Amino acid sequence: MKFKRFLKGLIFQLSFFSIIPVPINANLEEIATYSYTAPLFVGSISAFLDFIIYYLSWIFIGNAARYLLIAIVELFRGFNHLDGLLDLGDALMIKGNREDKIRALKDVNIGTGGLGFLIVYFSIFLAALTNLPEPNVTTLIILLVAEVESRNLGLLLLTINPIPESNLGRIFHQYLSEKKLLLILESFLLILTPYNIPSFILLYYIFGKLGVKSIGGSSGDLAGFSITLSFPLFILLGELKCIHLLLYL
Helix, strand or coil: CHHHHHHHHHHHHHHHHCCCCCCCCCCHHHHHHCHHHHHHHHHHHHHHHHHHHHHHHHHHHHHHHHHHHHHHHHHHHCCHHHHHHHHHHHHHHCCCCHHHHHHHHHCCCCCHHHHHHHHHHHHHHHHHHHCCCCCCHHHHHHHHHHHHHHHHHHHHHCCCCECCCCHHHHHHHHHHHHHHHHHHHHHCCCCCCCCHHHHHHHHHHHHHHHHHHHHCCECHHHHHHHHHHHHHHHHHHHCCHHHHHHHCC
């Protein structure tokens, strides 16, 4: 019975963190209960999907195939995390007190702050893809690490006390707080270069500070913001020469 619930919990993650349709409906509490599995489960599926499409498109369009990854990644996510980048970007850039920033966070219109962070995101992503190797085992591992670690970072940030205005942040915080150690251990499963550990810790500190200083804690938008921005950064880290050395040990 427990195993059956666990399997349903995995399916819930696909329905929430991707555009893959599933035949099971779940409420936010059910999704949050098993959300600690999302980095490895959803991240692995998305990484293999990224690689397969990258490999097939490389056959037809060569080097240009790497830039299709931007569309592939965002389409698989259903643009949900990108929405967090735009919303929190507005809140971070607006001048004023916390109430002003929360209003900007909840505003459905995209402001200059959100557009600015969108430009930053695409700039980093393009820089990361420029040096992405042609489809091979190394590329698959780079994508796998980036997909898993970025999601893990976002969920780990939800263990920080949530802001009262974020229902999603409150529910996920409730279920993820007791899984914090597991999330931390999960973060170190795919460490392939000596840069990953300090970089992961630094990104957690920076994004956590941004959330606390600007809006007073964690939220779903903070998680989406960090997943979106950290993904191309983890690709850049994976492209460092250390990963190639480790693959030949």
